[in-house]
Amino acid sequence: MEQLRSLIQNLCNTDEEWSSIVQKYIKDHTEPQNKDVLKAFDDFMECVCEKYKICPADLENKLIEWLGEDAEWIFKLIKDTLYAYIELQEYRQLANKNEEKAKQLLKYIFDNAIIRYDPEFHLQYKKWRFNSPKQLLRIASIFRGLTEYYIERRYTTHAIKKDLLKETGISDTVCDYYIEIYEQNYTTMQLNYVVMQMREEREKDGCR
Structure with missing residues (x-):
């Protein structure tokens, strides 16, 4: 945790008002005059997100100890940032076993x-040894969202793998298998995405 303490001190040294500056930036994207604050906060967030993956409870206790009231919004931001990782917990457990x-x-x-x-x-959730259909729905929702994100931005396989490993925490082997399926079906998924966008535009026009 010494690295984390050092990064917090760096934030304070960069600007004593770093908390209000960062929160304002998150809320309305107003660029601060001292842009070094954002760089210092990015370094801090990278560290806390990795520590969350190891032990969330220990991290939360340290943030409360060192940051007081600021710990609440920062911990919420960490969980929002790691949304995909958190929602795929059951999937990673499955992958670790089989x-x-x-x-x-x-x-x-x-x-x-x-x-x-x-x-x-x-409804096939029991086949995958889940306790409820909601678990399967959550996992599917995450992979569907990530796939749409990659399709929309036309990511290369290199970019997909880098992002997928970071966002999900799945193994290198499973990540490669995702990319294999993605590549095999890329044209179909791209067409599906275009059709979906056209449908959304028509629905918007119909509401005007």
């Missing part, structure tokens, strides 16, 4: 919730 089963689930999600859609796909 990597092949995790690959099969990923293929199932692509076939039934991303490339095509089965409204009842989540």
